[in-house]
Amino acid sequence: MSPALLPEVWRISDFRWETPQTFSLSCEKPEVQTRVQTLNPFRPGQFNMLYVFGVGEVPISISGSPENTSAQIHTIRKVGAVTNALAELKPGQSLGIRGPFGSAWPLHKAKGKDLVIVAGGLGLAPVRPVIYAALAMRSEIRSLTLLYGARQHAEILYADELLSWQTGAEIAVHITLDQATQSWQGRVGVVTSLIQAQDLDADRTLALICGPEIMMRYSAHTFLEKGLKPEQIYVSLERNMQCAVGFCGHCQYGPHFICKDGPVFRYDKVQSLLNTREV
Amino acid sequence: MEIKEDAIRKQRHFKDLPTPYLQALIRCAHLQTFAAHDFVFKLGGKAEAFYLIQSGTVAIEMFSSQRGSVRIQTLHEGDLLGWSWLYPPYKWHFDAQALEESQILVFDAKAFLEQCETDHEMGYLIQRRFGQMMVERLQATRLQLLDFYGDQK
Numbered sequence: 001m002s003p004a005l006l007p008e009v010w011r012i013s014d015f016r017w018e019t020p021q022t023f024s025l026s027c028e029k030p031e032v033q034t035r036v037q038t039l040n041p042f043r044p045g046q047f048n049m050l051y052v053f054g055v056g057e058v059p060i061s062i063s064g065s066p067e068n069t070s071a072q073i074h075t076i077r078k079v080g081a082v083t084n085a086l087a088e089l090k091p092g093q094s095l096g097i098r099g100p101f102g103s104a105w106p107l108h109k110a111k112g113k114d115l116v117i118v119a120g121g122l123g124l125a126p127v128r129p130v131i132y133a134a135l136a137m138r139s140e141i142r143s144l145t146l147l148y149g150a151r152q153h154a155e156i157l158y159a160d161e162l163l164s165w166q167t168g169a170e171i172a173v174h175i176t177l178d179q180a181t182q183s184w185q186g187r188v189g190v191v192t193s194l195i196q197a198q199d200l201d202a203d204r205t206l207a208l209i210c211g212p213e214i215m216m217r218y219s220a221h222t223f224l225e226k227g228l229k230p231e232q233i234y235v236s237l238e239r240n241m242q243c244a245v246g247f248c249g250h251c252q253y254g255p256h257f258i259c260k261d262g263p264v265f266r267y268d269k270v271q272s273l274l275n276t277r278e279v
Numbered sequence: 280m281e282i283k284e285d286a287i288r289k290q291r292h293f294k295d296l297p298t299p300y301l302q303a304l305i306r307c308a309h310l311q312t313f314a315a316h317d318f319v320f321k322l323g324g325k326a327e328a329f330y331l332i333q334s335g336t337v338a339i340e341m342f343s344s345q346r347g348s349v350r351i352q353t354l355h356e357g358d359l360l361g362w363s364w365l366y367p368p369y370k371w372h373f374d375a376q377a378l379e380e381s382q383i384l385v386f387d388a389k390a391f392l393e394q395c396e397t398d399h400e401m402g403y404l405i406q407r408r409f410g411q412m413m414v415e416r417l418q419a420t421r422l423q424l425l426d427f428y429g430d431q432k
Contacts, residue, residue: 121428151428178423180350185378188338188353190422196291196415197355212427218418 004245007051007096012089013071019155021078022122023087024063025050026071027097040097042066043104044129045236045264049244050074051096052085059241059259061126062100066133072097075125075157101244103264105130105208106234107137113206114143116198118219120191120211124148124157126236126263127210131171138170142204145172149191149215152179191215195222202227210236217274220267230268237262237270282308286384289357290331292408300401307391308384313337313377319360320371326363328388332356335381340374348374352419362409364388 014026027050029040042048042062051057058080064073078087089095107130115134119127127146134144146165150156156175166173174194176187187194191211200223207223209216216235223233239251239258246260254273256262284301287308288294293301310333313319319330319337330337334356340348351373354360360383363371377383395402 149428151426155428178426178428182348182350184350186353187336187355188350190419192422193419197357214422214425214427218422 004098004101005243007049007057007098009094010097012091012093012095015089015091018075018157022075022155022157023078024073024075025086025089025095026064026073027095028071040072040100042072042100042129044107044133045104045126046100046102047126047241047244047263048072048074048097048099049101049241050076050082050086051098052082052089053094053096055085056082057096057098057242058082058086059101059238059244061236061263063125063128064132066129067136075122075128077122098244101241101259103262105236105264106206106266107133110134110206111137111140112142113204114145114201115141116145116147116195116200116205116207116223118147118149118191118195118207118209118211120149120215120219121151121155122157123209123211123215123236127208128158130208131165135170143172144170145198146174147191147194147198148173148175149194149211150175150177152177153181153184190218192218192222195219195226198226200226200228202232205232207233208236209233213237213274220271220274230271231266233267234264235267235270235274236264282310282384286333287331289333290359291357292359292411293331296404296408300404303394303398303401304386304391307387307394311383311385313381313383315377315379317377319375319377319383322371322374324371326361326369326371326388328361329364329386330360330375331384331386332358332360333382333384335383336378337381337383338376338378340376341372342374348376352416353378359409359412362413364392365406365409 010027010029013028017023047059047061049057050060060074062072063075076083078084117127165171176189176194180188209219220233237258241251241259242248244259246257251258282305337354338350339352340350342348
């Protein structure tokens with residue numbers, strides 16, 4: 001069987017709840033600990049197939065640093081049988097992993113540019129690796145901005161890390177909530193309002209967007225209104241990925257397979273499809 | 280204190296407004312400082328002004344006896360606040376409260392409307408810009424209603 005289709009047995013090294021419904025699993029390959037193998041390298045934006053033995057397999061973006069050579073982190077929301085089973089795993093237990101798969105964020109295109117990363121809800125997880133990578137090459141990027149929209153205060157992902165980024169000078173972080181109580185002193189409103197508020201140099205901006213599809217569509221529209229060309233915008237799509245190598249066809253999206261050609265697409269490649277409800 | 284044209288041009292809908300119309304706006308404006316927690320206006324009050332935020336943050340809120348004040352949106356530097364002065368019953372439908380010390384240009388709506396009555400071209404251009412802002416706020420509200428960060432995408 002092709003190695004791409006055969007899960008490797010990995011071990012949970014750490015488990016933490018990020019929000020009431022979302023958790024992060026740090027996974028390590030036992031062989032790496034004994035120096036027999038190296039961790040499967042990944043590029044920011046790629047995903048793994050996580051297999052809970054006897055339950056099933058789900059595609060999950062890798063949300064840790066690509067420079068972490070001891071473990072890969074996956075941030076997961078409890079939404080179905082497999083993700084509920086993943087939430088029951090404890091450090092020391094095993095799971096199957098295939099990957100990494102798919103296309104990556106085009107960070108090389110950010111050199112000398114203003115990089116604006118827009119994330120909505122759980123969409124912060126697939127862009128966190130690209131934030132780490134951008135911070136690692138910060139001197140080559142003119143400016144680095146993260147615009148993050150979440151539903152409520154309690155659902156802000158990686159809150160401590162966002163706070164530490166906010167207090168630093170390397171990355172500008174702006175957060176807005178859709179719903180807020182009186183205790184929230186930050187912005188309230190949709191994430192597109194954060195884009196609207198940016199003073200962008202349209203010719204020198206690269207935009208990466210990740211979140212629910214409607215949010216990405218409206219965010220891309222807002223960037224277009226600000227003068228960016230579709231070629232300067234990238235989105236990360238999600239479909240029913242099963243084989244992860246473009247064989248099964250479950251994630252076919254027009255002429256594309258999300259698992260193989262995506263999940264990261266240049267916006268002009270999928271712009272018309274995002275408005276086609278039959279796809 | 281003299282109000283500069285740039286103070287109004289920082290509002291993106293007004294940045295291309297012809298200078299004579301900017302001057303007309305300036306004639307009706309004064310700069311006011313609101314301390315944190317000050318109300319800019321309150322639900323049910325007479326809508327006799329509109330506002331352009333120069334600095335600070337203003338929250339749009341609605342009071343419900345069951346839930347207290349519910350924050351709908353926050354507005355920031357360069358944002359326009361208030362359109363109830365344009366349409367009957369000329370009353371505020373929400374509370375607007377400064378969340379921090381905020382410098383806000385306050386426009387006398389009655390005085391400005393009187394100028395628009397004598398210059399319909401200006402009235403039309405201003406109306407269009409407020410219309411654009413209202414469309415954007417309506418679309419944003421619809422997106423919020425979709426609750427797209429929830430499980431039901």
